[in-house]
Amino acid sequence: MTAAADLAPSYELVVIGGGPAGLAAAALAARAGVSTVLFDENPGVGGQIYRAITSTPVRSRAILGEDYWDGAALADEAKASGALIVNGATVWSLDRQRLVGVSLGGKARLIEAGRVIIATGSQERPFPIPGWTLPGVMTAGAAQTALKAQGLVVGGRTVLAGSGPLLWLLAAQTLRAGGRIDAILDTTPRRNWLQAMLHLPDFALSPYFAKGLALLREVRAKVPVHRAATIEAVGTDRVREVVFSGAGGTRRLPVDLLLLHQGVVPNVNLANAAGVAHVWNDRQLCFVPVLDAEFGSSVPGIAVAGDGAGIAGGTAAAERGRIAAIAAVRALKPQAAVPDTQAIRQRLQREEMGRAFLDCLNRPADSFRLPEGDTIACRCEEVTAKQVRETAQMGCEGPNQMKAFLRCGMGPCQGRLCGLTVTELIAAERKTTPDEVGYYRLRPPVKPITLAELASLPISEAERKAVER
Amino acid sequence: MFKRLADSSPAIAISVDGKTVTARAGDTVAAALLAAGIDHCRTTPVTGAPRAPYCLMGVCFDCLVTVDGVGSRQGCLIPVREGMKVETQLGRREAGR
Amino acid sequence: MARAADVVVIGGGIHGCSTALHLALRGLKPILIEKDYAGRHASGVNAGGVRQLARDLHEIPLSISSMDLWERIEELVGDDCGFDAHGTVLVAENEAELAGFRERVEDLRLRGFEHEELIDASELRRLVPAVSERCPGGVVSRRDGAADPFRTTQAFRRRAVEKGAEVIEGVTVTGLSRSGANWRVETTDGDFEAPKIVNAAGAWADRIAAMLGEPVPLAVVAPMLMVTSRLAAFIKPVVILRGRKLSFKQLENGTVVIGGGHLSTPYRDSNETVLDWEKLAISARTVWELFPAMHQATIVRAWAGIEAYMPDGIPVVGRSSTSEGVFHQFGFSTHGFQLGPGTGAVMAELVATGSTNTPIDGLGIERFAAK
Ligand SMILES: Cc1cc2nc3c(=O)[nH]c(=O)nc-3n(C[C@H](O)[C@@H](O)[C@H](O)COP(=O)(O)OP(=O)(O)OC[C@H]3O[C@@H](n4cnc5c(N)ncnc54)[C@H](O)[C@@H]3O)c2cc1C
Ligand SMILES: Cc1cc2nc3c(=O)[nH]c(=O)nc-3n(C[C@H](O)[C@H](O)[C@H](O)COP(=O)(O)OP(=O)(O)OC[C@H]3O[C@@H](n4cnc5c(N)ncnc54)[C@H](O)[C@@H]3O)c2cc1C
Numbered sequence: 001m002t003a004a005a006d007l008a009p010s011y012e013l014v015v016i017g018g019g020p021a022g023l024a025a026a027a028l029a030a031r032a033g034v035s036t037v038l039f040d041e042n043p044g045v046g047g048q049i050y051r052a053i054t055s056t057p058v059r060s061r062a063i064l065g066e067d068y069w070d071g072a073a074l075a076d077e078a079k080a081s082g083a084l085i086v087n088g089a090t091v092w093s094l095d096r097q098r099l100v101g102v103s104l105g106g107k108a109r110l111i112e113a114g115r116v117i118i119a120t121g122s123q124e125r126p127f128p129i130p131g132w133t134l135p136g137v138m139t140a141g142a143a144q145t146a147l148k149a150q151g152l153v154v155g156g157r158t159v160l161a162g163s164g165p166l167l168w169l170l171a172a173q174t175l176r177a178g179g180r181i182d183a184i185l186d187t188t189p190r191r192n193w194l195q196a197m198l199h200l201p202d203f204a205l206s207p208y209f210a211k212g213l214a215l216l217r218e219v220r221a222k223v224p225v226h227r228a229a230t231i232e233a234v235g236t237d238r239v240r241e242v243v244f245s246g247a248g249g250t251r252r253l254p255v256d257l258l259l260l261h262q263g264v265v266p267n268v269n270l271a272n273a274a275g276v277a278h279v280w281n282d283r284q285l286c287f288v289p290v291l292d293a294e295f296g297s298s299v300p301g302i303a304v305a306g307d308g309a310g311i312a313g314g315t316a317a318a319e320r321g322r323i324a325a326i327a328a329v330r331a332l333k334p335q336a337a338v339p340d341t342q343a344i345r346q347r348l349q350r351e352e353m354g355r356a357f358l359d360c361l362n363r364p365a366d367s368f369r370l371p372e373g374d375t376i377a378c379r380c381e382e383v384t385a386k387q388v389r390e391t392a393q394m395g396c397e398g399p400n401q402m403k404a405f406l407r408c409g410m411g412p413c414q415g416r417l418c419g420l421t422v423t424e425l426i427a428a429e430r431k432t433t434p435d436e437v438g439y440y441r442l443r444p445p446v447k448p449i450t451l452a453e454l455a456s457l458p459i460s461e462a463e464r465k466a467v468e469r
Numbered sequence: 470m471f472k473r474l475a476d477s478s479p480a481i482a483i484s485v486d487g488k489t490v491t492a493r494a495g496d497t498v499a500a501a502l503l504a505a506g507i508d509h510c511r512t513t514p515v516t517g518a519p520r521a522p523y524c525l526m527g528v529c530f531d532c533l534v535t536v537d538g539v540g541s542r543q544g545c546l547i548p549v550r551e552g553m554k555v556e557t558q559l560g561r562r563e564a565g566r
Numbered sequence: 567m568a569r570a571a572d573v574v575v576i577g578g579g580i581h582g583c584s585t586a587l588h589l590a591l592r593g594l595k596p597i598l599i600e601k602d603y604a605g606r607h608a609s610g611v612n613a614g615g616v617r618q619l620a621r622d623l624h625e626i627p628l629s630i631s632s633m634d635l636w637e638r639i640e641e642l643v644g645d646d647c648g649f650d651a652h653g654t655v656l657v658a659e660n661e662a663e664l665a666g667f668r669e670r671v672e673d674l675r676l677r678g679f680e681h682e683e684l685i686d687a688s689e690l691r692r693l694v695p696a697v698s699e700r701c702p703g704g705v706v707s708r709r710d711g712a713a714d715p716f717r718t719t720q721a722f723r724r725r726a727v728e729k730g731a732e733v734i735e736g737v738t739v740t741g742l743s744r745s746g747a748n749w750r751v752e753t754t755d756g757d758f759e760a761p762k763i764v765n766a767a768g769a770w771a772d773r774i775a776a777m778l779g780e781p782v783p784l785a786v787v788a789p790m791l792m793v794t795s796r797l798a799a800f801i802k803p804v805v806i807l808r809g810r811k812l813s814f815k816q817l818e819n820g821t822v823v824i825g826g827g828h829l830s831t832p833y834r835d836s837n838e839t840v841l842d843w844e845k846l847a848i849s850a851r852t853v854w855e856l857f858p859a860m861h862q863a864t865i866v867r868a869w870a871g872i873e874a875y876m877p878d879g880i881p882v883v884g885r886s887s888t889s890e891g892v893f894h895q896f897g898f899s900t901h902g903f904q905l906g907p908g909t910g911a912v913m914a915e916l917v918a919t920g921s922t923n924t925p926i927d928g929l930g931i932e933r934f935a936a937k
């Protein structure tokens with residue numbers, strides 16, 4: 001295992017994130033002769049889609065599906081490429097001088113990078129409903145991660161709620177693994193279909209079409225699906241019941257576990273803190289980095305690939321990683337041989353084809369993005385939707401000012417679970433757009449580091465002199 | 470809430486608030502707590518509300534626990550090790566603990 | 567048509583907002599122009615230290631008059647600004663330092679200033695139980711404390727508006743010229759006219775001065791801070807060191823703000839800063855040695871603010887030496903937050919009446935005139 005002390009002071013290319021984008025990027029660059037290091041904070045590579053691909057205890061291939069096992073080839077390729085792959089390594093800082101702050105094994109290092117590819121992927125969109133902070137309420141992605149990485153399958157009374165392909169994928173995987181799902185609460189607004197149909201022709205040609213239909217059929221055959229316009233997790237010490245309202249009035253289901261999911265959004269923290277410019281993407285309802293055709297960002301030498309560049313799925317993530325890596329290789333080693341970008345772009349285009357349909361169909365309802373009353377918006381600092389709305393009405397124009405009033409976004413998750421909610425709430429209250437309102441200005445460390453880790457940074461020459469003097 | 474598909478991975482003993490919990494190789498601290506049916510791993514510093522792992526992917530920070538004496542660690546990112554001491558976290562961390 | 571005011575205040579930091587409030591309290595009509603939003607820069611992101619301790623002699627009168635206002639801040643601005651007065655303690659790390667402090671405190675006494683008080687090891691331990699055993703004593707200023715910087719700046723801004731000031735945000739001053747008896751202030755959103763101008767443009771104030779043909783040697787610096795996650799309460803006063811750069815304060819909410827003047831790289835044209843982690847690591851090591859209680863702390867955020875630093879480390883407060891009707895209030899050299907309330911009052915007095923009773927000798931811009 002690589003230790004902090006084993007790292008070189010600099011690498012030509014630093015790739016941050018070991019999902020499909022990062023693995024593909026690192027493999028391509030290393031193969032072209034670029035000195036490459038890949039940092040990922042998880043114990044193993046694979047990212048979200050291929051989580052624990054090298055170590056999963058799930059033996060039956062059918063449970064996770066063939067798409068999952070595709071990841072093994074990527075992981076092998078990266079391993080064989082000569083890139084240094086470092087797991088358990090959390091990148092906590094990146095700046096426009098491309099200095100990378102990373103911690104592993106309780107020790108921190110600062111590493112200089114010739115180029116950087118941020119491949120930190122996506123996270124699930126916040127799902128602020130009453131009671132979403134109670135123990136027993138988790139994300140669907142969490143259940144999927146437990147299944148992939150530890151072979152844990154949901155056992156008690158379980159309800160899934162939300163929208164988006166991953167919800168159905170997790171349901172299918174859980175059922176195949178013998179897990180229990182009592183009901184699915186579908187929160188997709190019906191009128192989304194109208195918008196989505198416009199994009200159906202493209203979607204019908206994309207690889208996701210047939211897969212998606214098959215999944216829906218597989219799950220619907222085994223689990224009752226209810227439409228839900230409101231959902232509440234009820235309990236004091238933990239969730240006991242889920243209360244939802246739909247066409248048939250209000251219903252209550254006793255639960256041990258409520259799994260929430262309404263799509264994924266780019267994980268912007270590291271790019272934002274590095275000074276990368278972002279814009280609001282109204283179709284995906286999230287901020288995405290401003291990128292050129294090679295996925296280069298507004299900060300020279302820093303690219304963002306994979307779902308962090310805007311959601312397009314795991315296969316697209318790998319292709320994007322390759323394109324970003326080719327650009328890096330060309331900049332670092334102009335003579336090195338690289339694969340043909342044209343072919344990669346064609347594959348990427350095919351992958352991205354059905355996105356518009358999926359984005360429109362799975363656009364989460366306003367009521368599940370714009371909470372009201374005592375529903376918690378910021379989980380860390382326990383700030384309610386009402387507080388955010390009232391502060392916006394008082395004149396607070398942006399999330400950065402909001403931080404100072406309410407401390408929302410100032411806890412350990414650094415806005416990951418409240419950023420979009422706070423921006424959208426302010427925009428709604430002030431009758432403007434999320435783009436106008438903007439996002440939190442994020443500060444490093446993008447992941448908290450211990451004082452001990454920071455104190456462990458190697459002492460620089462200059463400082464040593466200062467002390468000796 | 471969760472059951473194991475197969476108990477084939479080697480067992481690893483960790484202690485959680487002084488009690489022995491049997492985890493499996495490949496577990497993270499958060500997964501081990503969930504598998505053991507431990508309902509919450511911390512209470513919040515603001516209101517003292519109980520919290521349990523929420524995202525299992527390192528973004529929510531609700532899985533914060535004390536691991537081998539070091540506080541506020543993300544349990545969902547740390548693999549278990551034989552003999553590891555995990556403590557659930559109550560409210561604000563005591564300085565000097 | 568240029569919009570007219572009695573005074574145009576350039577810059578919406580604590581200083582510009584305080585001056586605008588005090589001008590409005592005197593019945594004048596100020597317009598404050600701020601290129602970003604009030605408190606976006608140093609005034610909103612500083613460590614919040616409200617300290618009279620260890621100030622340059624030239625600043626002490628402004629600091630004392632500010633302290634009087636801090637102590638009735640709620641009355642002044644309608645918000646307590648999170649101000650608490652648990653004192654500032656300057657810790658001596660060794661006997662030699664303590665001896666130096668003793669001299670300073672005695673010298674202050676001779677000059678009639680009583681706010682700094684020498685303390686021995688046992689009083690130090692009583693005030694700051696968490697501090698390392700080795701420290702032999704220090705200096706305390708008991709009326710000092712800390713406040714919430716952004717909230718404070720916003721409160722001044724709000725009260726200024728309530729009292730008749732106009733605050734215009736998102737607009738940059740781009741030029742100054744004479745227009746009869748008035749100054750014409752050109753901005754990215756039209757022109758303004760006023761007989762008087764206050765330059766409170768912080769780290770950009772040299773550019774305003776340059777518009778008047780009055781160059782100043784202002785250095786743009788970006789001191790850094792970092793903050794921990796919430797810890798159980800263990801320390802009340804603000805703690806600062808002399809030999810090693812450190813300031814240390816636990817807030818009401820349990821988080822600990824660690825600063826002390828290590829600098830990062832500022833980019834004042836894009837409002838950005840790039841942190842220097844090696845220097846933050848030095849602070850981390852200092853905290854580690856001095857506060858064993860902090861060994862388990864986690865750092866959740868670090869940042870820097872863009873600030874003006876003058877060669878002699880003290881601000882520019884007073885009239886322009888070239889331009890009638892123009893006043894300067896900038897260059898607070900990393901310790902101007904505490905000075906905001908009082909300096910605004912003094913500046914308003916100077917602008918409105920032509921003089922002030924508070925001594926500001928030695929702070930004039932003419933000290934930088936080419937010799
Ligand atoms: C919980 C979850 C489950 C998903 N499951 C599926 C699925 O089963 N099938 C599917 O098609 N799509 C899935 N997705 C969608 C996902 O976005 C995929 O499209 C794909 O994983 C994206 O690949 P990527 O390379 O862009 O990023 P990811 O695969 O997300 O990989 C990013 C990696 O970066 C690491 N990382 C992030 N920040 C840091 C940091 N600061 N320091 C070090 N490492 C860091 C992460 O731990 C992660 O390993 C899932 C998404 C989520 C959020
Ligand atoms: C990290 C840090 C910690 C600190 N800690 C402390 C502390 O503990 N105690 C203490 O007393 N002091 C502290 N200070 C110092 C203190 O913050 C500053 O001295 C003080 O805030 C300066 O206030 P100001 O109003 O002069 O400047 P600023 O707050 O910078 O305000 C100037 C404003 O002018 C605006 N402006 C500039 N040019 C133009 C233009 N052309 N047109 C329109 N607007 C313009 C800017 O946008 C800015 O908002 C600290 C500073 C920093 C950075």
Ligand code: FES
Pocket residue numbers: 499521522523524525526527528529530531532533543544545546
């Ligand atoms: S469970 Fe969300 S960060 Fe660990």
